[in-house]
Amino acid sequence: MSEAAAHHGPPQGFIRKYVFSLDHKIIGLQYYGLALVAVFVGMFLSWLMRFHLVWPNAAIPGLQLLSKVGAPGGLITPEYYLSLLTMHGTLMVFFVLTNAPFAAFGNYFLPIQIGAEDMAFPRFNMMSFWTTFVAFVVLLAAFVVPDGPPISGWTAYAPLSAIGKDAGPGLDMGQNLWGISIAIFCIASLLGSLNFIATTLDLRAKGMTLMRMPLSTWAWFVTSCIALLAFAVLLPACLLLVLDRVAGTSFFVPAGLVVSDHLQPHSGGSPLLWQHLFWFFGHPEVYIAILPAMGIVSHILINSMRKPLLSHKVVIGSMMAIGFLSYMVWGHHMFLSGMNPFSALVFSFPTLMITIPATVLTLIWLGSLYGSRLQITAASLFALGFISMFVSGGVSGFFLAQPSIDIYLHATYFVVGHFHLVMGVAAIFGVFAGTYFWMPKMTGRMMNETLGKIHFWLSFVGAYCIFMPFHYLGLAGNVRRYSSFVDDFMAPLMPVHKFITIAALCTGAAQLIFLYNLIHSRFWGPPAPVNPWNATSLEWTVPSPPPWNNFGGVHPVVYHDPYQYSVEGAKEDFIMQNSPEQVKTTVRS
Amino acid sequence: MNTTTTPNASGKSNGMATTYVVYVTILAIAVYQVCFAMMAGPQPMLMLALAILQASIAVMYFMHLAAERQVLALALIPYTIFVLFMMNMIWSDSVRLLHMRPH
Amino acid sequence: MSQANLAVDPHAAVMEESPFAIPSSKLVMWLFIISDAVTFGAFLFAYGYIRNASTDWPTPFEHASIWNALLMTFILVTSSLTILFAVRAAQNDDRAGAFKWTLITAGGGTLFAILHLREWSSLIGEGVRMFQNPWGAPMFGATFFTITGLHMLHVIGGVIALTVVALTYRAGRYSAKHIEIWSLYWHFVDIVWMFVVPMVYLLNMKR
Numbered sequence: 001m002s003e004a005a006a007h008h009g010p011p012q013g014f015i016r017k018y019v020f021s022l023d024h025k026i027i028g029l030q031y032y033g034l035a036l037v038a039v040f041v042g043m044f045l046s047w048l049m050r051f052h053l054v055w056p057n058a059a060i061p062g063l064q065l066l067s068k069v070g071a072p073g074g075l076i077t078p079e080y081y082l083s084l085l086t087m088h089g090t091l092m093v094f095f096v097l098t099n100a101p102f103a104a105f106g107n108y109f110l111p112i113q114i115g116a117e118d119m120a121f122p123r124f125n126m127m128s129f130w131t132t133f134v135a136f137v138v139l140l141a142a143f144v145v146p147d148g149p150p151i152s153g154w155t156a157y158a159p160l161s162a163i164g165k166d167a168g169p170g171l172d173m174g175q176n177l178w179g180i181s182i183a184i185f186c187i188a189s190l191l192g193s194l195n196f197i198a199t200t201l202d203l204r205a206k207g208m209t210l211m212r213m214p215l216s217t218w219a220w221f222v223t224s225c226i227a228l229l230a231f232a233v234l235l236p237a238c239l240l241l242v243l244d245r246v247a248g249t250s251f252f253v254p255a256g257l258v259v260s261d262h263l264q265p266h267s268g269g270s271p272l273l274w275q276h277l278f279w280f281f282g283h284p285e286v287y288i289a290i291l292p293a294m295g296i297v298s299h300i301l302i303n304s305m306r307k308p309l310l311s312h313k314v315v316i317g318s319m320m321a322i323g324f325l326s327y328m329v330w331g332h333h334m335f336l337s338g339m340n341p342f343s344a345l346v347f348s349f350p351t352l353m354i355t356i357p358a359t360v361l362t363l364i365w366l367g368s369l370y371g372s373r374l375q376i377t378a379a380s381l382f383a384l385g386f387i388s389m390f391v392s393g394g395v396s397g398f399f400l401a402q403p404s405i406d407i408y409l410h411a412t413y414f415v416v417g418h419f420h421l422v423m424g425v426a427a428i429f430g431v432f433a434g435t436y437f438w439m440p441k442m443t444g445r446m447m448n449e450t451l452g453k454i455h456f457w458l459s460f461v462g463a464y465c466i467f468m469p470f471h472y473l474g475l476a477g478n479v480r481r482y483s484s485f486v487d488d489f490m491a492p493l494m495p496v497h498k499f500i501t502i503a504a505l506c507t508g509a510a511q512l513i514f515l516y517n518l519i520h521s522r523f524w525g526p527p528a529p530v531n532p533w534n535a536t537s538l539e540w541t542v543p544s545p546p547p548w549n550n551f552g553g554v555h556p557v558v559y560h561d562p563y564q565y566s567v568e569g570a571k572e573d574f575i576m577q578n579s580p581e582q583v584k585t586t587v588r589s
Numbered sequence: 590m591n592t593t594t595t596p597n598a599s600g601k602s603n604g605m606a607t608t609y610v611v612y613v614t615i616l617a618i619a620v621y622q623v624c625f626a627m628m629a630g631p632q633p634m635l636m637l638a639l640a641i642l643q644a645s646i647a648v649m650y651f652m653h654l655a656a657e658r659q660v661l662a663l664a665l666i667p668y669t670i671f672v673l674f675m676m677n678m679i680w681s682d683s684v685r686l687l688h689m690r691p692h
Numbered sequence: 693m694s695q696a697n698l699a700v701d702p703h704a705a706v707m708e709e710s711p712f713a714i715p716s717s718k719l720v721m722w723l724f725i726i727s728d729a730v731t732f733g734a735f736l737f738a739y740g741y742i743r744n745a746s747t748d749w750p751t752p753f754e755h756a757s758i759w760n761a762l763l764m765t766f767i768l769v770t771s772s773l774t775i776l777f778a779v780r781a782a783q784n785d786d787r788a789g790a791f792k793w794t795l796i797t798a799g800g801g802t803l804f805a806i807l808h809l810r811e812w813s814s815l816i817g818e819g820v821r822m823f824q825n826p827w828g829a830p831m832f833g834a835t836f837f838t839i840t841g842l843h844m845l846h847v848i849g850g851v852i853a854l855t856v857v858a859l860t861y862r863a864g865r866y867s868a869k870h871i872e873i874w875s876l877y878w879h880f881v882d883i884v885w886m887f888v889v890p891m892v893y894l895l896n897m898k899r
Contacts, residue, residue, distance in 0.1 A: 120716045194723050198716045204708040228723060229672045232730040240738060240838070248823035249834035251738060265823075268831035273741050276679045277734060327675050340681040347678075555706035605780065612773050619765045619889065623758055626894040636890035643886045651772055651879045661712040661722070669726045673733045683744035 010548050020130070022122035023548055027129050028108030029442065031099050034129075034136060038095035039428075040515075041140075043508050045088040050501040052076045054494065056484035069169065070148045079169045081483035082151035086170070087142070089154025090178065092424065093285065094185055095136055100431045101292035102227070103132070103192055106220040108442060110196060112539040113217045115205025115556040115578075117549045120198040124191050131188035139181035142174040150175040153481070155282070158252030158274035159264075162244040166260040179242040186235040189227050196224035205538070205578075207558030211312070212577070214537045214562040215302075218316050219295020223288050226323045230284035237277035244269070275337050279330035286423050287326040290390070291319055293430025294361060297383040300437045301365060303535045304380035305372035306573060308563035310364050318357035318364075325354040335403045336410045344403040351401040355394070362391055377533075378452025382433035385460050386426050392464075393422025396471060411481070414474020417467045425463045432459070432514070439518070440532050444544045445525030451517045455510060462507025469496050536574050537562050611650040618643050721873045725880045728846075732884050735842060736891055739835040750827030753897045757811065761893045764807050765885065768847075771800030772882045775854075775875040782861070782868035790871060794858035797878060801851040808844055812837075832896075839892055846881045854878065 011017040018026060051060065059074035070080030111119055119125045142149040150170040152161040156178060165172035200221045204213070213221075240251040248265070252274040255267030298315060302308055309315055331339060331347030365387050374380060396418040399405045409415060432455075440446050478490050485491060531540040538558070542550055556578045564575040575581055622639050625632075649655040654662050712719060743749050753761075775797040781789030819826045820833045857874050860866045 121720065124720075190724070190727055194720045194727075197723055198720050201712070201719065202707075202710040202716045206706055206708060208708055210711075225668075228727050229668070229730045232727040233676075233734045236731050236734040236738065243822070243834070243838065247834075248821075249838075250823070250831065251742065251834065268746055268829050269742060270683070270745050272682050273679070273738060276682070276741075277738065280676065280734075324671075327672055331678060338682075340685055343678060343681055557706075605776070608773065608776055612769065615769050615886075616766060619762060619769070619886075622890055622894060623762050626890075626897055627755065627758065630899055631890070631894040631897060633891075633895060636894055637887075640887045640890050644883045647772070647879055647883050647886070651776065651882075652876050658711075658713055661714065664712070665722055665726050669729055672730055676733065676737050679737060679741055680744065683741040 024119045031104035035100035038091045042091040045084045050504045054498045054501045078483040083149040083170050087149045097289035116203035128191035135181045135184040142177045145173040147172050150178050158271040162252040179238045183238040186231040189231040193224035193227040205556045215298040216295040219291045222319045222323050223291045226284045230281045234281035279333045283330040284326040289427045293427045296430050296434040297386045300379050300383045302563045304375045306565040309368045318360045321357040335406045379433045379437035381456040386429040389426040412474035413470040413478045417470025421467045440528030441544045443522045445521045446528045447521040455513045458510035465503035742831045746829040748828040751896045767804045771797045775878045779872050782871045791862045798851045798854040
């Protein structure tokens, strides 16, 4: 029991092997599975919302089974629309964008990429997953409590989230569950990031210096450093929110607040405090979602280009700079929340600064692509798609970062389009790229490339069809979070909404191709060789799928930088990191 | 079982003399804080500065951070202080609400 | 904390050296401590924010309460000293001594918690609640109870952890390393108190 991580024996029995497993690979797959469930639930919710927006009077058969009050006869009420919106956001941000690129792939590949047998603390790792699972169940429980899920959005803005059921349906038990779920999630995330940092620093194989770690490992490492302190602020925020709701305190509720004709029994708090605490976590969270995707994409692009990026060190430095700046910019979410206008100016400056490392990264990707002979695979297509989404979504960030322009664009579909592209779709594309690239290693079966490419083109075109018009809607003044626009001044924009909804339904359906590909290849795909992509990093030196102790009890020794592609004079065009082959190379970095 | 822990942390803690000095200093600062507050009224900045002083010597000599490799302190302390420092951005909003003025 | 470290001993020859040259479990404790420090920091910032935004913040603590807080400081700092004795004894392979001092430390923590709870109950007797108090801004009770309550949870958790560590150490399954790691936690609890006293007690002293 009290022996080193690497010493836990081969797991015995189904429970130990697949349920309460200590093996980082199984835990990674568990995270992946959880994210997969969450992403399909979240996507289904977005379908419901999009459908309701354009056909507000059409009943959705069977929806009354989900909520009698929220969808009487299958017709979504405006309040239930907000419930769906809240759950969509919470599921996607916490259980998909945080779990899939970071916890799932990180757990699976970080130890293998640095040559370790397991995480530094396998038991913590197991606890971390199961804590996340509890948080997930508690969140979903909000669907079955009588008043349904909360309607306060994934940001749970106080005071609506902090007072009881006066503020609307879902703000009674549903909001309690939300707060508890996210508090639990914070603890799970803390356990995870502790483990990631300790593993990266302490379990590197001989020769795996920090600068020899692959970029994906670097991204997971930087991300865990951000998550370590970012979630530490969300935890007290959620605790205080729950106290406001159950213990009668009023951290986030001002005095004299009248809601639904009731004077609220609170005084002395400030809703701005919630926004400050929430966004202090919330902005780093954006980078927790996107940094792992950046690492994964770099890792895959290098493999497809068959040459290293222009600079290894600058990429790492840019990721660190993004992590550093992510703590300085949270106020740009609050330009219109009554925050001190002077602070708005202060927050605007670092927000614009953060484009510098982001642009440096993009330029390095594009500059490396220039003149390379890119191998087009599903993985590399999604990696390119990531860059495209990141740039398209990032450019609109310039506008939102400036308080004067944000006054007009705040809480419109422009913002929705911005963050869906830059954070949502981009990170998901990173996950898809990782899936097509690594699934052969994780399951031992190759995925279908043709289906993958079809999936890419449908998703790529579909994502732009959905989210580009959002910018137009926002510029036209279309506010977010309204449940229908039929009878008001935004009615002329309805054709655009119809187009978006149809695109969303089609793009969502296209994801079934991915699901089919994933399941089919898992069982009937052609067996994957050890190194199907002729890649250089350590995960391609072990069998597919790797045995429980990764390297079969042997400790790998690392001799090379991670990306030795197109090496002149080598036996093949690449040199594995653990290959003792010595070739005189000009290392660029 | 391996009973020798990190060679540097335990090796450098020669004698308990430093520890006693730190112990007395921390308690002295605590007494000074209380006496000062009782006589001259609590001054938040001074109280905070003294608390930071107490905490720093406790971190350095009770928790032996000073005896570890310097890189550990460099990895932990500036990052924590940076994050806590950034939180100071909230103050202007807290005072402003009282007087309803921009800043 | 039961997983032994991989950074030192058995794998040292086949692994890259850890940049900090400390066991993984000690690194994890340090990381947990900075994370927890930020959590406490957020609580204290929230308290300061609420206090700044209130007009009639009460300052009810009599000198007796302050002396009580000082006594609690003395107990907690002294228990920090005794855990150092425990660490030292463990490093010198004095198992009985290490066991004794660890338990004494846990005893100090218990005494601290008892004194604290006594203070809580007298405040509650005076009518202080999470949402009201007899003197002024209702958020006084909320901030006081949340901050000191979270700290007390840490103390109680620490007492339990130290007791378990002491017993496991005596049974021979833990080494000096474990006592040293948990001593870090205990010092951290002490350090948080160093901020709680001036911010929560001294600033709320009767003037």
